[in-house]
Amino acid sequence: MPLAEPRPPQPATRSSPSLCAYSGEPECSPLFLFQRNRLRAIQSRTIPAREVSLPLNRSIGRWAFTALVVNTIVGSGIFGIPTPLNAVVERASPIAMILAGLAIGLMMACFAEVASSFTEPGGAYLYTRTAFGRFAGMQIGWFSWLAPMGTSAAAANLFTDYLSAFLPFATTTAGRATIITALFLFLAVANCLGVKVGANLSSVFTIAKLLPLATLIALGLAYFFGHPEVFQHAQPAPPGFSPWVSAMLLLSFAYAGFENALLPSGEVKNPQRTVPFALAAGLLLCITVYALVQFVDVAVIGTAPVDRPLASVASILIGKAGVIFVTLAALISTFGHLSAVLLATPRLTYSLAERDDFPKIFARLHPRFETPYVSILAFSALTCLLAISGTFRWAIAMASGAVIVIYAAVCASLIQLRRGHSTHPTLRLPFGPAIATFCIAIALVLLVRLTLREGFLLLVTFAIATIHWLFVRNRSHVPDPTLPKVESLS
Numbered sequence: 001m002p003l004a005e006p007r008p009p010q011p012a013t014r015s016s017p018s019l020c021a022y023s024g025e026p027e028c029s030p031l032f033l034f035q036r037n038r039l040r041a042i043q044s045r046t047i048p049a050r051e052v053s054l055p056l057n058r059s060i061g062r063w064a065f066t067a068l069v070v071n072t073i074v075g076s077g078i079f080g081i082p083t084p085l086n087a088v089v090e091r092a093s094p095i096a097m098i099l100a101g102l103a104i105g106l107m108m109a110c111f112a113e114v115a116s117s118f119t120e121p122g123g124a125y126l127y128t129r130t131a132f133g134r135f136a137g138m139q140i141g142w143f144s145w146l147a148p149m150g151t152s153a154a155a156a157n158l159f160t161d162y163l164s165a166f167l168p169f170a171t172t173t174a175g176r177a178t179i180i181t182a183l184f185l186f187l188a189v190a191n192c193l194g195v196k197v198g199a200n201l202s203s204v205f206t207i208a209k210l211l212p213l214a215t216l217i218a219l220g221l222a223y224f225f226g227h228p229e230v231f232q233h234a235q236p237a238p239p240g241f242s243p244w245v246s247a248m249l250l251l252s253f254a255y256a257g258f259e260n261a262l263l264p265s266g267e268v269k270n271p272q273r274t275v276p277f278a279l280a281a282g283l284l285l286c287i288t289v290y291a292l293v294q295f296v297d298v299a300v301i302g303t304a305p306v307d308r309p310l311a312s313v314a315s316i317l318i319g320k321a322g323v324i325f326v327t328l329a330a331l332i333s334t335f336g337h338l339s340a341v342l343l344a345t346p347r348l349t350y351s352l353a354e355r356d357d358f359p360k361i362f363a364r365l366h367p368r369f370e371t372p373y374v375s376i377l378a379f380s381a382l383t384c385l386l387a388i389s390g391t392f393r394w395a396i397a398m399a400s401g402a403v404i405v406i407y408a409a410v411c412a413s414l415i416q417l418r419r420g421h422s423t424h425p426t427l428r429l430p431f432g433p434a435i436a437t438f439c440i441a442i443a444l445v446l447l448v449r450l451t452l453r454e455g456f457l458l459l460v461t462f463a464i465a466t467i468h469w470l471f472v473r474n475r476s477h478v479p480d481p482t483l484p485k486v487e488s489l490s
Helices: 030-046 062-073 081-114 124-132 134-163 173-193 197-227 242-254 273-303 310-315 321-344 348-355 375-390 393-420 434-450 452-472
Strands: none
Touching: 062 197, 062 321, 062 434, 081 124, 081 242, 081 273, 081 310, 081 393, 081 434, 124 134, 124 348, 124 393, 134 173, 134 321, 134 348, 134 375, 134 393, 134 452, 173 242, 173 375, 197 273, 197 310, 197 321, 242 393, 242 434, 273 310, 310 321, 321 348, 321 375, 348 375, 393 434, 393 452
16 A cells, blocks of 8 residues: 655644654654655655765865866976977977877866766766766776876875985985875875865965976077077977877876866865866966977977986076976976875765765765865875885876776766756767767777786776675665756856
């Protein structure tokens, strides 16, 4: 016999402060409560799921989030990538920087449309889970968690290498472990104190890392106008299409990282408008800086292979102090990159735990600062251990392919979300499905160029995520969010 909606209990008054305990009213009986809870459980299975309300503090503004995007892209790689890029496409390397940035921009545009439909944290994991289900979402979740963990461990070791130029203690085993531990402890505490503290720290280091690069660019352009013959004598680009594909594979990792900036979108003010703006502005700035740095490198020292290209450039432009200048810039850039990753990535495990795809402890918020402190501390501790042990090398190789898999998954999510949901995103990309299909094709071409070792590590990560899914697939889990309508955002 179907259950009727029971009459709700009358509110208690001052004269009878505990009616439900003492009055004996039928609506306060155990049978009534059982029927009410049963009816609500039935309704919860038939009413479409609404967006999960996450009690995070939205305190990241438009420019702070733009700085976070730049900070996650511009890391230590810019101090070493000019030489391998010159080896691939020679004098055309600045053009390759621009073309690769535009190609990544197409993928970023797909990210921007998909992200504009969500207000919760989770980034690519949440988008893929909503579009294709729990299994696909957990795969992307694992790729999105382990990739920045490995690259951050590598960045921490690079930080100690540069620091050893000023502090010989960093070259010892104990010194290296002490510095890496202190580094992650400081960043973890800063982010546990509040997302605004972490975002401000990221903004400060974004400015601090861009100023030395801007100085190097300005001095390099002035040098070029006085000595244009160096650029003219550089080797031209080799013929054929293959070198450009190799350059794209190399630069896809140089521009990677913006996907990590999307993870704390649950703490961004008006994320459906802020996120697309920050992605576009951040990428435009990164393309400009990368292309000009590459141009200055070719204009000052040509395309000859050197171990530390920007240090060689600075030694010509500034003199002996140039090496110290670049070393300091590398320290600042590496530290800034780590601060951005420590701000963004723990929000992924928070989102996974909120949907019962990770242990619930990762969803705990600090009672005072409203930050996912367990996720922050766990990510910091594991990354610190990887950096100290040196076992992070496998994760770096895996990260190269993981980034491409993540990008392809989000591009595919754009197509699926347009077909499977009646609501529309705040930002609607013209010819979105066609652009997404083109980006997926680019990703497949790049995946084919991976080495056997990198492909094997991708399979290992896939296997880990699959085993995890087998353990949690029968658990109750939070439904995927209902995508908001555009009209409600005005």
